[in-house]
Amino acid sequence: MRHPETPDFEKAAHAGINWLKNLAIDKPKAKDWPRDLQAHYKLPLVFSLTDNIDMAIQQLxxxxxxxxxxxxxxxxNEVTLPYVTYCYFYRDWWLGMAADLLKDETSKDINGSIAELQTDNxxxxxxxxxxxxxxxxxxxGLKFISADELERAHDAARAVSEVLHMQPHPDQAFYLNRDPSGNLIDSQSSSWFAFMPGQSKPIYYVFGLSSYLLATAAHGESKLLEDAEAFHxxxxxxxxVATIEHxxxxxxxLASSMLYKLTGNPIFRDxxxxxxxxxxxxxxxxxRWTLEEFIKPDGSNALSVEADRTAEFVILLNAIHANLTEQTIG
Known part of the structure; x- marks a missing residue:
């Protein structure tokens, strides 16, 4: 029985999955979504995780x-696009996780290309x-957990911990990047360089992914788990609450649900x-889920477009539900 305080994950996820199935059937080619790439490249993963394997293979x-x-x-991928510039392989990661689950040969190519960008920092x-x-x-780090390359994942988790402990005044600004010598880049020029309370466009998900990596990579290592809790x-x-209701x-x-699974602390569940x-x-x-995004086609003025996030949110709700209840949504 569902806890009375727990939202109806299954109802929301199933509604999203059904919408995605219809989308995949009606528009099986990405060219039908000229400004909505998100809707397509996450489909293989959402179908893999919800036991729709034939559709996952087709979409991959x-x-x-x-x-x-x-x-x-x-x-x-363009190094001039901000959301790609600060993680060039963000799209590759989503598709690569599906390739890992489906044992597809593409997994090797994606893992190899991402590995080329790993350094000591x-x-x-x-x-x-x-x-x-x-x-x-x-x-x-999360990509290499998916690929079962745990040494690389642990090195990434260590680097994430280092960034956490290097912060001089995190209550004023949390710096997100490091130079080749390993020093924090103390620029506050944009949300891609530093998080500051009250920022107009904060990238909260950086903290969620960092905490999730540390918790997932901990494997009983108390320091990594403590650092995951520190991010929380x-x-x-x-x-x-603006961070959470966003x-x-x-x-x-996702990170909080994993911390709850590992520790049983109700604050993480909340x-x-x-x-x-x-x-x-x-x-x-x-x-369906959508978010407003802004694009600049061909260098022109920014256009507001409705980007589909249904696949991503189904994936996240499925994982949160699994961590809280030890049951997946099929």
Missing amino acids: GIAKELFLDGKGHFRE GFRWSPVSPNTSLLATAVG SYYRNICG PYSGKIG TAITAARYLIRRQSPDG
Whole structure:
């Protein structure tokens, strides 16, 4: 029986899965979504995790054909795009996790291309930069957990811990990137370089992914688990509820649910449920989730577009539910 305080994960997730199934059937080619790449490249993973294996294999094949450059990267990756620049392989990560689960040969290519960006200080944020970013390091570590390359994942977790402990005044600014010498880059020029309370466009999910990597990679290592909890304390106490009730809160809910699974501490469960409730409230009646994003096609003025996030939010709700209840949503 579902705990009375727990949101109805299964109802929300099933509605999202059904919408995605119809989307995949009606529009099996990514060209039908000229401005909605998110809807397609996460489909293989969501179908893999919800036991829709035939659809997962079909969608992975389509994604490989349309997106990948043959070297494990999306052809549309551009080092000039901010969301790619600070984690060049963010898209590759999502597709690569599906390839790992499906034992697809693409997994090797993606893992190899991401491994090229790993350094002693974490993962370089792009092939043209010597600097590393907290986002890229967290994503890289999680990718290698998915690929069962635990030594690489542990090195990434160590680098994430280092960034946490290097912060001079985290209550004022949390610096996210390091130079080739391993020093924090103390620029506050954008949310990609530093998080500051009250920031207009904070990237909260960096903290969620960092905490999730540390918790997942800990394997009984108390220091990593303590640091995962420290990230949780930071975004809960310093940033407040705005961090949790936010369109990007799903990854914070994911990290919190893993911490609850590992420790049984109810504060982690409360955070995970708060994040999940927020996501579920944003779901449309047809089962879909969207977020407003801004793009600059061909260097013109930014356009507001409705980006589909249904696959991502189903994945996150499924994982949060599994960590809280030890049951997956099929």
